[in-house]
Amino acid sequence: MKYVEGENIFEKFFQQRQSLIDQFRKGDINKREYIEEGYAYIKQMNIQPFKRVDNFNKAIYNYQYYNSMAKYCYLKAKEIKKYDKHPEMHKDYLDKVNYYYHKKDQSTLKAVELLDFYDVEAYYIKVTSSHLKENLFEVVFKDYEHIILHSRNPGLLNRLQEEGVFKEGIRTSLIESYINAKY
Template sequence: MSDLDNIKTIDKFFENRDNLIIKHMNGEIDKRSFLELNYNYMIDNKIKPFMTIDSFEKGMYNYQFYNVMAKYYKTLVQEQKLNGKGVTFYSKFLDDIKYYYDEKDKTTFRLLRFLKYKNVDAYFIKMESSFLEGKLYEIVLNDYEFAILHSQSEWILNALKKEGVFDTNTKKSVIDYYVNQKY
């Protein structure tokens, strides 16, 4: 893919993503619809992650790709549980979820390194889920609009602490309306 094609792909991707974020913020769509519309956009447009992260845009693009894929498969597992399917029926989805979340964390780390941890804030966020409380943290890339990452990764947490950008105080997420909404 040429550089011009990459730019067009990234621009269209972010235009779609930003429109969906605004619709979600305005209450026009719920979290599940937000995820499904993102997933459908990626499938319909044959979106693939970049091999190298050499720009903020490619890093966010990859992060969103892996995040949407993981959450989409997570919704499929939840549906299968509700439909009474056995674990063996959806174990492939569980493997997919783990793979996509692992890739999302690798992307997060690569993006943070590319940005040299500059103008980054990170902290644990207040969660309504007792399972995620004290585990899920937020990474805000202050130089960019809608650039909020989340992780539970211990190794990324250690890197954030080592770089001196992790605040030990638990805070309300800047996108609390999203992270504490079930899907």
């Protein structure tokens, strides 16, 4: 995608993302299609993650970039494992998944730091996956209605607890239908 002078790439990116969310909520696309479409759009945009993250929009873009890449690589790893023909490719994809999730968690931390943890709230969420139970938490930015991030990173969790923004107990996710949909 070419940059057009005067065009706000963040606005364009977040509009496309919101369009995919709306399609998922209506049932027009499933979680797998949501992930594939999000990945395709990031590739089409041809904007890499920002190296210098000096504002909230850049941190959130990086989060979305890395999250999309991780989920797409996870889909690919599952496909490869299903046929059990290329174990080295399966491992490569899983390594990418871990790398992208690590970068995503760094982006989450940067986003909350840029806001100085102000109007940020985090908590564990109810999930159907036994693997994620009491492990996955949600990070909500009260001034940004559509920004809802997730992690299971213990370092990020510790920092949110230290800053007093992590709340005890388990809550229902603000995007429960997406979180608990299989792909």
